[in-house]
Amino acid sequence: MNGAVQGLYEIIRARRGERTQGSYTCYLFEQGLDKILKKVGEEASECIIAAKNGDGAQTAQELCDLIYHLLVLMVEQDIPLDAVEEILEQRRRKQGNLKEFHQVDRNS
């Protein structure tokens, strides 16, 4: 997974400065931030619907669409993959994240 995400991020980053014929990524960068954000929202909604329908294979496909569009957003916003990985790694080491108010809700 990590290698695939890293490889895809690098292709997307390279696409940013290109005008490659037939490239969907170039099309997204040309359209700009509003279009990229709209696609992130659409793909997130499609994941939700596939998951709600209990369709694991379709949910996996939609997750890939969402991850791709999130990576496009990261490149557009100049957010390095390393920066996100570092935050994830910090959070991984932290245990017991259930907030106090959630515990209160569960106990009531």
Ligand SMILES: N=c1c2ncn([C@@H]3O[C@H](COP(=O)(O)OP(=O)(O)OP(=O)(O)O)[C@@H](O)[C@H]3O)c2ncn1[C@@H]1O[C@H](COP(=O)(O)O)[C@@H](O)[C@H]1O
């Ligand atoms: N991983 C992806 C990827 N995932 C999803 N998509 C595109 O995301 C779109 C999502 O489908 P939709 O039906 O929601 O959108 P659409 O109707 O095609 O597009 P809109 O008119 O809504 O913008 C499809 O066009 C998919 O092809 C992707 N497009 C490209 N990549 C990878 O990005 C790299 C560069 O691709 P190009 O820039 O196309 O060369 C390659 O490694 C590709 O495999």
